[in-house]
Amino acid sequence: MGVVRDMMKPFELFQPTELDGALDLLSRHGSDAWILSGGMDTFDWLKDRAKQPSVVVDLGGVSELKGIEGTEDGIRIGAMASLTEVATHPEITSRYPLLAESAEKVATPQIRQQGTLGGNLCQDTRCWYYRSGWPCYRAGGNICYANTPTALNREHCVFEANRCVAVSPSDTAPALIALDARMTIRSRRSERTVEAEDFFLGPATDITRMTVLRPGELLTEIHVPQRWAGQSYYFEKVADRKAWDFALANVAATFQRQNGRIQDARICVGAVAAKPLRLRNVEAALRGQSVDNSLLEQVGELAVRNARPLRQNEYKVSLTRNLVKRAIRDART
Numbered sequence: 124m125g126v127v128r129d130m131m132k133p134f135e136l137f138q139p140t141e142l143d144g145a146l147d148l149l150s151r152h153g154s155d156a157w158i159l160s161g162g163m164d165t166f167d168w169l170k171d172r173a174k175q176p177s178v179v180v181d182l183g184g185v186s187e188l189k190g191i192e193g194t195e196d197g198i199r200i201g202a203m204a205s206l207t208e209v210a211t212h213p214e215i216t217s218r219y220p221l222l223a224e225s226a227e228k229v230a231t232p233q234i235r236q237q238g239t240l241g242g243n244l245c246q247d248t249r250c251w252y253y254r255s256g257w258p259c260y261r262a263g264g265n266i267c268y269a270n271t272p273t274a275l276n277r278e279h280c281v282f283e284a285n286r287c288v289a290v291s292p293s294d295t296a297p298a299l300i301a302l303d304a305r306m307t308i309r310s311r312r313s314e315r316t317v318e319a320e321d322f323f324l325g326p327a328t329d330i331t332r333m334t335v336l337r338p339g340e341l342l343t344e345i346h347v348p349q350r351w352a353g354q355s356y357y358f359e360k361v362a363d364r365k366a367w368d369f370a371l372a373n374v375a376a377t378f379q380r381q382n383g384r385i386q387d388a389r390i391c392v393g394a395v396a397a398k399p400l401r402l403r404n405v406e407a408a409l410r411g412q413s414v415d416n417s418l419l420e421q422v423g424e425l426a427v428r429n430a431r432p433l434r435q436n437e438y439k440v441s442l443t444r445n446l447v448k449r450a451i452r453d454a455r456t
Contacts, residue, residue: 132175142187142309145180146341150311152178154338159183160203160242163234168247173256188241188343191215197348202241202341207232209240209295219347221356221377225298228360231367241342243295244306244322245334248397249369250279250289260286260330270433277435278371281427281443282396285327288433289397294360296323296399297375297391302351307344308336319345320391323398333398351377351389357450361442370394372442376450378409385409390450392426395439402426405447414451423448 134157139145149156157176159165160183168174182188188203191212198214209215210227229235229243247254248261250269258264269276270288279288296319304319317335324332336342356377362368376390388409390402405422412418426447430440 131169131172132177134176135178136181137178138181138184140184140186142185142343145182145185146309146311146339148178148180149341150339156180156338158341160245161205161238163230163238164242164246167254171254171256173254194346197346197352200240200345200347202343202345203239206235206238206240206243206295210235218352219302221358221375222295222298222302222347224358225295225373225375228358228373229294240295240345243293244299245336245342246292247333248289249292251275253289261289261326263331272434274433275435276433278369279433279436280396281430281432281436281439282400283325283327284397284431285325285330287326287330287397290394291323291333291396291398292369293393293399294370294373297373297393298358299345299347300391300399300401301375301377301389302347303389304345304347306342307346308340309343310340320399320401325397353456354379355454355456357454359446359449361446372439372446374446374450376454378454384411384413386411390447392443392446395443402447404428409451419448419452422451
């Protein structure tokens with residue numbers, strides 16, 4: 124099926140300088156408004172004509188959405204903080220190196236300089252059928268082109284498929300889930316806070332969205348609590364190339380240890396399911412245990428127990444298993 128591109132549809136550009144002004148614009152225009160953060164995902168959509176918003180709201184001038192600062196119980200990161208800022212900020216690198224490393228693995232230095240943490244979390248899936256304008260389930264159609272007998276699905280999900288088999292592409296999302304982060308979401312009339320794990324949606328909940336954000340709402344800041352500051356951690360991303368590419372799979376983990384035993388753990392894998400996947404069964408199996416080869420084999424199998432690979436991505440099962448085992452074995456302080 125060939126996709127023919129027409130001229131880019133004209134849109135009205137707004138560049139508010141205050142958060143209240145941005146929220147007012149989003150409320151006024153609703154689903155017609157496109158949020159422009161760093162632009163790394165936006166420009167792909169617009170230049171390919173796959174998305175044609177009538178209104179674009181550029182957040183680059185809203186200082187309230189920027190900045191990183193310590194709080195009484197952790198650290199607050201504005202959604203418009205650049206990925207470079209997240210990767211290099213002294214408080215993050217010293218207290219939450221898991222998050223710093225995940226941000227540093229995104230794309231290239233140039234993209235990290237422009238791209239934002241909020242944009243990395245809220246970006247849409249990279250499935251090439253969907254992004255090329257094919258009328259799949261996620262786009263409102265009645266088929267998943269990536270889940271057919273002759274489909275190209277090497278990069279798609281092996282867990283929790285439900286009609287759509289596209290994966291969540293964010294590298295920072297698993298790290299924030301592992302750190303028990305909380306997301307602040309605002310609209311013109313309300314504010315709510317959701318756990319990072321609950322911020323992302325799978326297709327069984329809503330096949331048209333990747334996050335809980337609704338029209339008129341905006342992710343404004345991320346709060347990382349003190350609890351996991353300074354604990355042992357592990358992050359690894361596997362991609363075809365070290366730079367630019369999105370993950371084939373990644374893992375983010377953090378551990379509280381005492382007397383050689385794991386007291387508590389958070390382990391989250393990305394790029395293998397429609398949303399970042401927290402492995403609660405593995406975490407439960409680790410509590411109170413000392414790490415040996417027998418335990419690693421046990422939790423490695425637990426990690427992939429519910430895997431359902433497609434025709435071209437069975438390798439992701441063993442990849443996920445080994446990433447989880449390495450996270451537990453090689454975690455560092």
